[in-house]
Amino acid sequence: MPPTEESIEQLANKEYKWGFVTDIEQETFPKGLSEEVVRKISAKKNEPEWMLEWRLKAYKHWLTLDEPTWAYVKFDPIDYQDMIYYAAPKEAPQLDSLDEVDPKLLETYNKLGISLDEQKRLSGVAVDAVFDSVSVATTFKATLAEKGIIFCSISDAMQEHPELVQKYIGSVVPISDNYFATLNSAVFSDGSFVHIPKGVRCPMELSTYFRINAENTGQFERTLIIAEEGSHVSYLEGCTAPMRDENQLHAAVVELVAHDDAQIKYSTVQNWYPGDENGKGGIYNFVTKRGLCKGKNSKISWTQVETGSAITWKYPSCVLQGDNSVGEFYSVALTNNYQQADTGTKMIHIGKNTKSTIISKGISAGRGQNIYRGQVKILKGAENARNFSQCDSMLIGDRCGAHTFPYIDVQNPSARMEHEATTSKIGEDQIFYCNQRGIDTEDAVSMIVNGFCKAVFKELPMEFAVEAQKLLGISLEGSVG
Amino acid sequence: MIEVTEKTNPYVACFEKSKDSLPGNELPWLASERQKAMDRFAHLGFPTTKHEDWRFTNIKPVASTSFTESQPQEGAFASDPTIGIPLIDTEHARVVLVNGFFRADLSKLENLPDGITVKSLKDALKEDANLLEAHLTKYARYADHAFVALNTALFQDGVFVHVKRGKVIETPLLIFNVTTESAGQIACHPRCLIIAEEASQATVMEAYTGSEGSVYLNNPVTEIYLAQNAVVDHYKLQQESEKAFHIATLQVHQERTSNFANQNIVYGGAIARNDISATLAGEGIVSTVNGLTVGGGTQILDNHTFIDHAMPHCNSYEVYKTVLDEKAKGVFNGRIMVAQDAQKTDAKQTNQNLLLSGEATINTKPQLEIFADDVRCTHGATIGQLDSEAIFYLRTRGINEDAAKSILTYAFAGYVLERIKIETLREHVESVLCDRLPMGDLVRGAL
Structure with a gap:
């Protein structure tokens, strides 16, 4: 059966369906960044004194820094004074149960397909929803608390478990780490906090859903996950934003700490608004994510599916400090239209017998530019370190680009590392084969791309894998001529 | 300044x-x-x-x-x-x-x-x-x-x-x-x-x-x-x-x-x-750049290569091998750029590094920048020491460890040596390599 013209047309014109704006009363700070704003954010959150000091230190350091320019991305300069650093739905304070959440907000999350209503849920996923700058609701809190698991917004954690926050915040990504992480340290407004006690296996997937809604705001969230000895947790993150003509900045920091024998699996499906087909608007996604395998036999695994954002600039990394620790990075990055993605990972091998695996799949279509930039560093003491890296790129169309910049630094001869990269066009013979069997070109491309990304998708939790495949299909539409 | x-x-x-x-x-x-x-x-x-x-x-x-x-x-x-x-x-x-x-x-x-x-x-x-x-x-x-x-x-x-x-x-x-x-x-x-x-x-x-x-x-x-x-x-x-x-x-x-x-x-x-x-x-060009680097002492040996595929239908081949001993430091940066019009490009790059001592270090960065879609570009980099199974195999045949290591290191460099067509030059490089191996005379004798 030949593909009908109409269906392709429909598919090609399908828009970013999460691009709506929720009309909700917002409390926002005036535009601009100053010490005053930092103090106000801290006061708003009723933070302890040390936290304010920490923020101010970060702010002062940020003033001395220049925006980095080494990434292979192009964008207009960001005016940090023309941005709102705090925006929150007005009805937010002091919620005891979901019933008190503004129905408009619930509606928004339902529209996004994230049910915050515990009664109706079928999948056992605990969700923390972050709307603009603040966390609006966290589900399954009680069930988790029975096991001693803390899963709440970082603002709540600051009130209820200040000792844990103080101990770990900035321990993996210090405030002086890089330009965007320093900015985040000064102005972050909320995020998720997870603490899994010793020996506990988290009974359900934990998830945070990030939503940018307000105009002219930057979203700066901070996530901190601590897995004590022998514990296990799987964490998911999803994000969307409305369609707007101007660019919005998202500069998050994620810190993971895994103690002896602990495992953390962190999955992201990033679908911020990518801008329109002419490259107008979209989110600048400049994120610092790092995990520390602190203890022996610990494991941190990053999985990311990056289909959104006008510019993605992130390198989820693993510091393999404990002996026998394992770091993994699985990534699918797709750029279409004018999207640019400079993404990859860093694997720093410090402990003995540490292992890391990097699988990166980049797909460029339209005028997209897709860059893999990664570093594998094997330090002197890292006896028998092992790394395997594979980064493959696929090009669809003749206006896009795919680039790889792998840095490999080895200081120990017992290390074994392999790096492979390939770049190729989507196979015409494969498409032809599918066409022959009655599969239209659009579906064939989608199938081939899904096959290309299979190694990464199989690492995602089930529900996410389905979502990711759909997302990839939608983002690719209209790219086949 | x-x-x-x-x-x-x-x-x-x-x-x-x-x-x-x-x-x-x-x-x-x-x-x-x-x-x-x-x-x-x-x-x-x-x-x-x-x-x-x-x-x-x-x-x-x-x-x-x-x-x-x-x-x-x-x-x-x-x-x-x-x-x-x-x-x-x-x-x-x-x-x-x-x-x-x-x-x-x-x-x-x-x-x-x-x-x-x-x-x-x-x-x-x-x-x-x-x-x-x-x-x-x-x-x-x-x-x-x-x-x-x-x-x-x-x-x-x-x-x-x-x-x-x-x-x-x-x-x-x-x-x-x-x-x-x-x-x-x-x-x-x-x-x-x-x-x-x-x-x-x-x-x-x-x-x-x-x-x-x-x-x-x-x-x-x-x-x-x-x-x-x-x-x-x-x-x-x-x-x-x-x-x-x-x-x-x-x-x-x-x-x-x-x-x-x-x-x-x-x-x-x-x-x-x-x-x-x-x-x-131009179109239809073939370009080959190969390298063999042998370092020891506190040498810093750095090779940067850049293949600029500006036109379609060109092939480039690159094999860089590095052997480092003592405190030597090796750097390899292989950049391949494929311009938008350079369709049907075939670019292959391999970088293999052998560290013979605990203090030798290697920094390698193979780099692909591709702006054309109908291309085939691959690069691979490996870093490691000599294969312990290969050493074991040779030892089971009565070859002592130093000799086994020498033979395997020589073999590692072989790809580039074989491509030297000036016979006297090849013999000279072979002999320099043998001088640097612990049992080089044995390898030399076998040549």
């Missing part, structure tokens, strides 16, 4: 003083190019480890040493027995440069075959000014490379090789760059230009060597132009003094369906850096 000025000042002063006496100063295009290059050098200063291209190679010892410009030498250099000049006694035609100056008395050009011209660059600037204007300084870009800028501004002599249209030169031409022990620490900036006209064919070897233990800076720049259908086999042998600094640039410009191959053998120098670039400016 004060620091930079202090370090570049002596060179700027030297240029101001000597610019009227530099060869080719009567040619306005060259004089202006030299001036621009010196201005650029003064602006750039010596690179530091903050520069992406020099991140792992700290050339502070070069920047902070005050070198004097080399002067022409008289007499036979052969009296200095510490200079090992391989292949000098072969029957092949040879050019000898001493401290960067062409020495007609030591060169052997009388039996040059018909169709090839070899002369000092100084003479060529007088006799072939028109030809040189079209090629000299046109390929080696100095805008972002301080050392190329320095060479362009200050070169005093070098070699000019011209292979005429349709001529096939079967015997190799050997170019020896010798740096002798001299008063003070000298800096040489020899310049070499090789032009292979349409459908011509030639084999050229450049060898760099110097007096044992002497400290000097050798900053050669070689430009090679291949016209349509030309074939050039190029070899570079770098065995500078163990205290010398060797910062070299090789820039190749290829026209349609030409074929260039380079085998780059590196084992000399305290700090040695090669920038090897090929611009594929």
Whole structure:
């Protein structure tokens, strides 16, 4: 059966369906960044004194820094004074149960397909929803608390478990780490906090859903996950934003700490608004994510599916400090239209017998530019370190680009590392084969791309894998001529 | 920037003083190019480890040493027995440069075959000014490379090789760059230009060597132009003094369906850096760049390659092998760029590194930048030690551990050795490699 013209047309014109704006009363700070704003954010959150000091230190350091320019991305300069650093739905304070959440907000999350209503849920996923700058609701809190698991917004954690926050915040990504992480340290407004006690296996997937809604705001969230000895947790993150003509900045920091024998699996499906087909608007996604395998036999695994954002600039990394620790990075990055993605990972091998695996799949279509930039560093003491890296790129169309910049630094001869990269066009013979069997070109491309990304998708939790495949299909539409 | 000025000042002063006496100063295009290059050098200063291209190679010892410009030498250099000049006694035609100056008395050009011209660059600037204007300084870009800028501004002599249209030169031409022990620490900036006209064919070897233990800076720049259908086999042998600094640039410009191959053998120098670039400016080009680096002591050996696929239907092949022992440090940066129009490109790059000691380090960065969609580009990099199972296998056959390691290291380097078509050169490199292996004599015996 030949593909009908109409269906392709429909598919090609399908828009970013999460691009709506929720009309909700917002409390926002005036535009601009100053010490005053930092103090106000801290006061708003009723933070302890040390936290304010920490923020101010970060702010002062940020003033001395220049925006980095080494990434292979192009964008207009960001005016940090023309941005709102705090925006929150007005009805937010002091919620005891979901019933008190503004129905408009619930509606928004339902529209996004994230049910915050515990009664109706079928999948056992605990969700923390972050709307603009603040966390609006966290589900399954009680069930988790029975096991001693803390899963709440970082603002709540600051009130209820200040000792844990103080101990770990900035321990993996210090405030002086890089330009965007320093900015985040000064102005972050909320995020998720997870603490899994010793020996506990988290009974359900934990998830945070990030939503940018307000105009002219930057979203700066901070996530901190601590897995004590022998514990296990799987964490998911999803994000969307409305369609707007101007660019919005998202500069998050994620810190993971895994103690002896602990495992953390962190999955992201990033679908911020990518801008329109002419490259107008979209989110600048400049994120610092790092995990520390602190203890022996610990494991941190990053999985990311990056289909959104006008510019993605992130390198989820693993510091393999404990002996026998394992770091993994699985990534699918797709750029279409004018999207640019400079993404990859860093694997720093410090402990003995540490292992890391990097699988990166980049797909460029339209005028997209897709860059893999990664570093594998094997330090002197890292006896028998092992790394395997594979980064493959696929090009669809003749206006896009795919680039790889792998840095490999080895200081120990017992290390074994392999790096492979390939770049190729989507196979015409494969498409032809599918066409022959009655599969239209659009579906064939989608199938081939899904096959290309299979190694990464199989690492995602089930529900996410389905979502990711759909997302990839939608983002690719209209790219086949 | 004060620091930079202090370090570049002596060179700027030297240029101001000597610019009227530099060869080719009567040619306005060259004089202006030299001036621009010196201005650029003064602006750039010596690179530091903050520069992406020099991140792992700290050339502070070069920047902070005050070198004097080399002067022409008289007499036979052969009296200095510490200079090992391989292949000098072969029957092949040879050019000898001493401290960067062409020495007609030591060169052997009388039996040059018909169709090839070899002369000092100084003479060529007088006799072939028109030809040189079209090629000299046109390929080696100095805008972002301080050392190329320095060479362009200050070169005093070098070699000019011209292979005429349709001529096939079967015997190799050997170019020896010798740096002798001299008063003070000298800096040489020899310049070499090789032009292979349409459908011509030639084999050229450049060898760099110097007096044992002497400290000097050798900053050669070689430009090679291949016209349509030309074939050039190029070899570079770098065995500078163990205290010398060797910062070299090789820039190749290829026209349609030409074929260039380079085998780059590196084992000399305290700090040695090669920038090897090929611009594929026509369709159907084949370009091969291979390298073998053998390091020990505290050597820093750095190879940067850049294949610029500017046009469609070209193939490039690259295999770089590094063997490092003791505290040696190796750097490899292989960049392949495929332009938007360069469809049907096939680019392959392999980088394999062998660390023989606990203190050797390697930094490698294979880099692909691709703007065309119908291409096949692959790169692979591996770092490791010798395969313990392979060693075990040999030991079960009664070969002791050192011998097994020597055999396997030799085999690792084999790919590049096999591609050296000048037999005497291959034998020389094999023997140098054997000297560095713990049981090299055994391997040598088996060859």
